[in-house]
Amino acid sequence: MDIKNLTIISALEDLRSKKITAVDLVEACLENIRKHNQDYNVLLTVEDDDKLIKQAREADATDHSSPLSGIPIVVKDMFSTKNLRTTAASKVLENYTPKYESTVTRKLKEAGAIIIGKANQDAWAHGATGENSDFEPTRNAIGTDTGGSIRVPASYNNLVGLKPTYGRVSRYGVVAMASSLDTMAHVTKNVTDSAHILNITAGADPYDATSIKTDPEDYLKSLTREDLKGVKIGLSPDFKMATLDKKLVKKIDESLKLFEKLGGKIIEVPLPHTPESVETYYILVPSEISSNLARYDGIRYGNGRSHFGAEAKRRIMIGTYSLSSGYYDAYYKAAQKVRTLIIKDFTSAFEHVDVIFAPVAPVLPYKIGEKVNDPLTLYLMDIYTSPVNLSGLPSLALPAGFVDDLPVGIQIIGPPLSESRLFSIGNAYEKQ
Amino acid sequence: MNTYQPIIGLEVHVELATKSKMFCGCPAEHFGIEPNTHTCPVCLGLPGALPVPNRKAVEWTILLGLALGCQINEHSKFDRKNYFYPDLPKGYQISQYEEPLAINGSLEIRNSKSEIRNIRIRRVHLEEDTGKLQHTTVNGKDISLADFNRSGVPLVEIVTEPDFRSVDEVDQYLKKLQKIVRYLGISGTDMEKGSMRLEPSISIAQIAKHSRSYKHGKDFEHKLPDYRVELKNINSFRFARKALEYEIQRQTEILEKGETPTQQTRGWSEAKNATIPQREKEGESDYRYFPEPDIPPLRISNEQLAIINKQIPELPDAKSTRFQKEFSLTEHTSNLLAEDKSVADYFEEAVKNSLAASPSPLTPIIDVANWIINKKIDINQTLPAELIQQILRSKQSSQIDESELEKIIVQVFAENPKAVEDYKKGKLQVVGYLIGVCLKKGNFHQAQIKEAVEKKLRNV
Numbered sequence: 001m002d003i004k005n006l007t008i009i010s011a012l013e014d015l016r017s018k019k020i021t022a023v024d025l026v027e028a029c030l031e032n033i034r035k036h037n038q039d040y041n042v043l044l045t046v047e048d049d050d051k052l053i054k055q056a057r058e059a060d061a062t063d064h065s066s067p068l069s070g071i072p073i074v075v076k077d078m079f080s081t082k083n084l085r086t087t088a089a090s091k092v093l094e095n096y097t098p099k100y101e102s103t104v105t106r107k108l109k110e111a112g113a114i115i116i117g118k119a120n121q122d123a124w125a126h127g128a129t130g131e132n133s134d135f136e137p138t139r140n141a142i143g144t145d146t147g148g149s150i151r152v153p154a155s156y157n158n159l160v161g162l163k164p165t166y167g168r169v170s171r172y173g174v175v176a177m178a179s180s181l182d183t184m185a186h187v188t189k190n191v192t193d194s195a196h197i198l199n200i201t202a203g204a205d206p207y208d209a210t211s212i213k214t215d216p217e218d219y220l221k222s223l224t225r226e227d228l229k230g231v232k233i234g235l236s237p238d239f240k241m242a243t244l245d246k247k248l249v250k251k252i253d254e255s256l257k258l259f260e261k262l263g264g265k266i267i268e269v270p271l272p273h274t275p276e277s278v279e280t281y282y283i284l285v286p287s288e289i290s291s292n293l294a295r296y297d298g299i300r301y302g303n304g305r306s307h308f309g310a311e312a313k314r315r316i317m318i319g320t321y322s323l324s325s326g327y328y329d330a331y332y333k334a335a336q337k338v339r340t341l342i343i344k345d346f347t348s349a350f351e352h353v354d355v356i357f358a359p360v361a362p363v364l365p366y367k368i369g370e371k372v373n374d375p376l377t378l379y380l381m382d383i384y385t386s387p388v389n390l391s392g393l394p395s396l397a398l399p400a401g402f403v404d405d406l407p408v409g410i411q412i413i414g415p416p417l418s419e420s421r422l423f424s425i426g427n428a429y430e431k432q
Numbered sequence: 433m434n435t436y437q438p439i440i441g442l443e444v445h446v447e448l449a450t451k452s453k454m455f456c457g458c459p460a461e462h463f464g465i466e467p468n469t470h471t472c473p474v475c476l477g478l479p480g481a482l483p484v485p486n487r488k489a490v491e492w493t494i495l496l497g498l499a500l501g502c503q504i505n506e507h508s509k510f511d512r513k514n515y516f517y518p519d520l521p522k523g524y525q526i527s528q529y530e531e532p533l534a535i536n537g538s539l540e541i542r543n544s545k546s547e548i549r550n551i552r553i554r555r556v557h558l559e560e561d562t563g564k565l566q567h568t569t570v571n572g573k574d575i576s577l578a579d580f581n582r583s584g585v586p587l588v589e590i591v592t593e594p595d596f597r598s599v600d601e602v603d604q605y606l607k608k609l610q611k612i613v614r615y616l617g618i619s620g621t622d623m624e625k626g627s628m629r630l631e632p633s634i635s636i637a638q639i640a641k642h643s644r645s646y647k648h649g650k651d652f653e654h655k656l657p658d659y660r661v662e663l664k665n666i667n668s669f670r671f672a673r674k675a676l677e678y679e680i681q682r683q684t685e686i687l688e689k690g691e692t693p694t695q696q697t698r699g700w701s702e703a704k705n706a707t708i709p710q711r712e713k714e715g716e717s718d719y720r721y722f723p724e725p726d727i728p729p730l731r732i733s734n735e736q737l738a739i740i741n742k743q744i745p746e747l748p749d750a751k752s753t754r755f756q757k758e759f760s761l762t763e764h765t766s767n768l769l770a771e772d773k774s775v776a777d778y779f780e781e782a783v784k785n786s787l788a789a790s791p792s793p794l795t796p797i798i799d800v801a802n803w804i805i806n807k808k809i810d811i812n813q814t815l816p817a818e819l820i821q822q823i824l825r826s827k828q829s830s831q832i833d834e835s836e837l838e839k840i841i842v843q844v845f846a847e848n849p850k851a852v853e854d855y856k857k858g859k860l861q862v863v864g865y866l867i868g869v870c871l872k873k874g875n876f877h878q879a880q881i882k883e884a885v886e887k888k889l890r891n892v
Contacts, residue, residue, distance in 0.1 A: 080473075080480045093479065100473045102480055173473075173480040180725035209484045209727050288725055291514050294523020295477045299578075323514070323720035332722060 022056035022070025046117035066112030077118040080173040091307040102173025148385025150185035151397035155360040155409020166392030167212040170205030178288040195219035222420035229263035234353030269349040277387035283335035290319030360409040396422040441594035447627040454586040455483030467579035475584035477521030489586035497534025510724040519563040532557035541604040552593040561585040665699035675700040782816035
């Protein structure tokens, strides 16, 4: 069975009309894993075959009316999955099996999803490329978006990635990277699936004090737009387009033209503090990381602090330094102030436009190892994504076509809780 | 010649008696509970677990702040205090640094010279307790066991300015603070169970003779000694006294030699009856405080404050003053009654009961007070109304007794005519003999008999 062309919605239709079974889906996934996981190293942990088949049979015994009934899903290895090993792709947690379930995976399971396994990632999600895994480099990634870790992989794989508003989806049970930026995000094949997943994951959580109390919308209801008439699309000259790879400029422009063709009006908006985003991000994020990784002190979880990889150590050092007395004001506090200015930039911009258009990554996908020894260039990968995380805004990454046979992505950024708007615009764009 | 002035400040930790812990739903009770049974992903600091603040604990901290005359910060937040220790599962403690819930309060005490002293309270903040380590031997091996039942229990820290000038003042403050916390009903403040913990810091200022004596206040601050000794491991008010007295002696001796005591942390050793050095402190530890990103900042509205303010009961001082006014009791008696809120309530209930019998009260208020204080009435066993009846009965019985006593004395005098005669002749020592004989004949107080016998003899 070929599952490559199935979306969540189409698979559900086929399951409900009994064209396929959940067992078919699970077996196809397991077959793919057997064939390819050794080469691509997508999954760090795969759930036991028998358990998966049993779950699929149970789903098949129902009428598949649950919103994700029998749908195989892979979650990034940051999510605590009860009784299923969770390593955050770090050797420190090599042997850690959680005794509790994250809110997101609980909701997915309750919706009928079958969690096939845990996806590889950068260790502790430190990076946008997946090369910082303590295990083996990742060729594909899916889970949390702190500085772009969902949108970049989505773009590099010609997929749709949604980073919701900070607090829209619960962080409970997800290994923390930078708590004030971490967002539970997802990669799907199209906008409809993305809206469908958010319908399941979004909502207030009594276990997460930073989750947003406002009730989520029915995001599938937002997918009605055929054109973009009357939509004001912001474009910022400050968004450091200069760092963009020249090869990408043409493709990004084409995509912008498409928005115009659909009736969207392009309006220039200033975002004067966004050029400082990467610097701000790389002070605040390591600061929070240095504290969040303190619990792995060698007393619990088996492996000690010597098992941290190079990137984790680098970030712990930078963060510890930034928070130390005598440096706190010059680094952490200064960065917090810039963060406030960046937030204000966006708030002002959204007084004039509905969404803001930007590339996702400044360069084309590159070969594994090509840049891993150049952390500063790697940090610049976050140039278009990190200001969005610093501001807690939602952003939808969409495929924009190919350059040199490599996928390119764009993102549309909205004001807080504007996920419906992003889906509706994204849906109209996707149809073209 | 120099004189020496102790300068003492206090940090007091009080564990709140909330049902659940500070940031999770686990029961906050931990004393005598089987280890690691009151735990969950949050208080074990498991990967991905998040803290959600306990509303009651926040309210109670504000309540204490208000009772201590503090200003309540409209904007407050939690911070992370980063340090490694095996009883700290997250590698940081969630505490309050920059914006504590309450600041700038004060507590008035009266020292042994009967001077009123105002002890300034710098801050009252809320944090989480750590787990507990137990160093023990298992199968001949020295090991440390960790119990996380206490991890995440709400803990309030009350920090004073260095305003104490004697050990006695510290003692008065601690007793008063404990009384207030108990009145508020927010903690058992049981030193033995560790629900109240003390950390005094002490240094000694040298004052050249004839210079104006040291008084606390702003003009004094910049003259504080440039060292400070922190005292830990103090498990009772008595140990606090002993440790401080020991330190005054020790530091004075060092100063007299012309040296400066080392800045350090010392612990009280009951076995050695001395403080012993725990660790040297080069400067302040760097805890790399930063705002706790997992908890949104707190905003305390005026409406919330007003509601909490209404929950403050009449506090011990006010109660004692009212007792003096309303019931014409002495300050001493009123203070004794106000010592414990349940005793004070009991007293008032009994008085009400007595006064209810119009037109005249059943028994004088002073009798009720004296009975409660002197006879150590078990207020949980005797109802207030019952107490009044007891007092009444005892009065009646003592009246009956008087006539009984009269009969006995007449009888004894008749049986001992010689002794009576001797008394008449001026041999006063026979009084003792007659009292002794009477004592054997009935169950009376010696004083009561003495008075009656002497009266009778005068009239013979």
